[in-house]
Amino acid sequence: MILSTSFAPNIGTTSDQEYNGAGSAAASNDISGQVEAVITDVDPNGTLALSGQTNVNINGNVTSVVVTGYASPDDVTANSTISSNNVADMNVQYVGVGPITGGAHTVPWLQQILNRVSPF
Numbered sequence: 001m002i003l004s005t006s007f008a009p010n011i012g013t014t015s016d017q018e019y020n021g022a023g024s025a026a027a028s029n030d031i032s033g034q035v036e037a038v039i040t041d042v043d044p045n046g047t048l049a050l051s052g053q054t055n056v057n058i059n060g061n062v063t064s065v066v067v068t069g070y071a072s073p074d075d076v077t078a079n080s081t082i083s084s085n086n087v088a089d090m091n092v093q094y095v096g097v098g099p100i101t102g103g104a105h106t107v108p109w110l111q112q113i114l115n116r117v118s119p120f
Contacts (some may be wrong), residue, residue, distance in 0.1 A: 033054075034081070035052040035054050035065055035067050036052050036054065037050045037051055037067060038050070038051060038052065046072070046073055047070050047071070047072060048070065048071050048072070048073060048076075049068075049070055050069050050070065050071055051067070051068045052066070052068075053065065053066045053067070063096040064094075064095045064096075065093070066091075066092070066093040067087075067091070067092050067093075068090070069087035069088060069089050069090035069091060070088045070089050071087050
């Protein structure tokens with residue numbers, strides 16, 4: 001005698017994920033120094049277009065200082081330097097990249113694994 005039974009398992013699942021956190025970061029830096037620049041263009045009237053960049057690493061945080069602007073050849077000194085006071089239309093970008101430790105955005109490692117196995 002052959003018995004025929006059907007196998008229809010009833011599987012239910014639920015998941016509830018909630019992440020809470022808070023964080024803050026503050027920084028204050030004073031930089032004094034020189035940035036090497038190159039002449040990127042010379043206008044017909046002799047005005048020099050300048051561009052320079054330097055990187056500074058402070059405690060694992062890399063900061064880039066990018067300077068662009070225009071100067072008169074008459075303002076360039078004998079040792080090929082120019083004061084920032086003599087740079088027209090000067091643009092200084094101060095951009096920092098680095099770790100912010102203890103961030104609230106970090107998902108615990110076990111939860112990361114569980115999210116891959118059961119992302120619902």
